[in-house]
Amino acid sequence: MLSEEIVRQFIETQLPDSENVALRNVREHIEKLKIDHEEIFRSQIDIIRTLLAIRQADSILELGTFLGYSTLVFAEHATGRSPKGRVVTIEKELWRTNEAKKLIDATGFEDVVEFKVGDAAEECKALIANHTSFDFIFLDTFEGTYPEMFPFCLELLNVSGILLIDNVLMPIARGWENGENIIERSDGVFAALRRTLQLATAAANFRTCIIPSGSGLLLGVKL
Numbered sequence: 548m549l550s551e552e553i554v555r556q557f558i559e560t561q562l563p564d565s566e567n568v569a570l571r572n573v574r575e576h577i578e579k580l581k582i583d584h585e586e587i588f589r590s591q592i593d594i595i596r597t598l599l600a601i602r603q604a605d606s607i608l609e610l611g612t613f614l615g616y617s618t619l620v621f622a623e624h625a626t627g628r629s630p631k632g633r634v635v636t637i638e639k640e641l642w643r644t645n646e647a648k649k650l651i652d653a654t655g656f657e658d659v660v661e662f663k664v665g666d667a668a669e670e671c672k673a674l675i676a677n678h679t680s681f682d683f684i685f686l687d688t689f690e691g692t693y694p695e696m697f698p699f700c701l702e703l704l705n706v707s708g709i710l711l712i713d714n715v716l717m718p719i720a721r722g723w724e725n726g727e728n729i730i731e732r733s734d735g736v737f738a739a740l741r742r743t744l745q746l747a748t749a750a751a752n753f754r755t756c757i758i759p760s761g762s763g764l765l766l767g768v769k770l
């Protein structure tokens with residue numbers, strides 16, 4: 548069986564670097580701030596780019612901006628659409644949005660991005676009330692919020708729209724790192740992730756699978 552760590556190392560060392568100069572600058576800035584790594588893995592950049600290209604996404608919603616690393620992947624894609632697409636990204640911490648804005652302003656892709664500061668659930672309710680919808684949604688907030696967020700994402704997604712949820716295998720990844728078998732655990736975040744997987748697999752108008760990349764990506768399409 549393949550080890551995810553070996554696959555990640557192979558992708559990051561043997562294949563052409565998915566990270567361009569703009570993305571590298573953002574990552575290096577994050578490293579300088581000495582915040583725990585929260586951004587997507589480099590090996591996930593091309594998964595996202597490929598999904599965006601398959602869907603030909605013109606409208607993208609990101610829940611969980613952090614410092615704008617994944618936002619930049621979305622902004623590059625949206626800028627390449629004709630006419631240009633749009634990216635809405637939501638983050639609850641103002642300082643993170645301010646940093647992300649500063650970093651993305653320096654890339655030339657800023658005109659397609661709308662930054663919103665607030666709780667993702669509340670912002671989603673407002674978007675639904677405004678009848679806004681998206682071709683692609685990336686859910687990457689705190690894993691404990693996923694069960695509450697999943698129905699909002701489904702509602703905000705256009706038919707044939709793609710939902711990608713990060714870190715759905717986080718407990719397994721953590722357990723693997725710590726040598727602990729956590730498959731049977733159902734407390735705290737474990738329960739929230741189990742519930743998210745149940746919701747996603749039970750949703751009538753949704754086809755889904757898990758990509759075992761990074762800490763696990765749930766990929767789904769609205770039927």
Ligand SMILES: C[S@@+](CC[C@H](N)C(=O)[O-])C[C@H]1O[C@@H](n2cnc3c(N)ncnc32)[C@H](O)[C@@H]1O
Nearest residue numbers: 586587611613616617638639666667687688689
């Ligand atoms: C894993 S990071 C996002 C990483 C980013 N998508 C990337 O790949 O570069 C999660 C972010 O979601 C934010 N967040 C967590 N819960 C939230 C909520 N309920 N509403 C809005 N943002 C939230 C956190 O402050 C954090 O910056």
